[in-house]
Amino acid sequence: MVLLNSSTCNFDWKPDNFNFKSLQEEQNTLYNLSGINGILVMFICNHCPYVNSIEEKIALETDRIKRLGVNSIAIMSNDQSSYIEDSDIGLREQIKRANFNFPYVVDSTQEVGKLFEAKCTPEFYYFNNLIKLKYRGRLDSDGKKSSMGKPELYYAIEETISKGYCSTRQYPSIGCSIKWKN
Numbered sequence: 001m002v003l004l005n006s007s008t009c010n011f012d013w014k015p016d017n018f019n020f021k022s023l024q025e026e027q028n029t030l031y032n033l034s035g036i037n038g039i040l041v042m043f044i045c046n047h048c049p050y051v052n053s054i055e056e057k058i059a060l061e062t063d064r065i066k067r068l069g070v071n072s073i074a075i076m077s078n079d080q081s082s083y084i085e086d087s088d089i090g091l092r093e094q095i096k097r098a099n100f101n102f103p104y105v106v107d108s109t110q111e112v113g114k115l116f117e118a119k120c121t122p123e124f125y126y127f128n129n130l131i132k133l134k135y136r137g138r139l140d141s142d143g144k145k146s147s148m149g150k151p152e153l154y155y156a157i158e159e160t161i162s163k164g165y166c167s168t169r170q171y172p173s174i175g176c177s178i179k180w181k182n
Helices: 049-053 055-066 088-098 111-116 152-163
Strands: 001-006 019-021 027-029 040-043 071-076 105-106 122-127 133-138 174-177
Touching: 001 105, 019 111, 027 152, 040 055, 040 111, 049 055, 055 071, 055 088, 055 152, 105 122, 122 152
Parallel strands: 040 071, 071 105
Antiparallel strands: 001 174, 019 027, 040 122, 122 133
């Protein structure tokens, strides 16, 4: 596994809308899924130890930001043939084990991962109510630890909702590289 850092935030970038069908059989679009105060897009997978160690934190934080009017979506862009844990069956097991309460999408063409210029798992992108990027980085200051550190993503979302921008420093996420197809 290659350890990578995510890239810096390209503030106000707006992704193209895309259709999806989640592993939970939900059909929707990115824009329609957005809550009243925006959407959190996460690139995660099931084989990455960085993701595995923070699954509980992901479940808790996505539930907490939902109360702020921000919906969440997880995208798995890895080449599924690289890791059996990232198969549809493995990802469904992860949803159940981790109590994920958001659509989980397999990006089999890897087009969404490339659109977002995703670098690693986990990686978190917060888009405001206009679907403009306001945060790109890690979940919290404790990184791979299962304990919750300073909830940097949550604070960034709160500040963006109240002020329209995020003034706090954004730290890159650290994790396993996206497994691109040859």
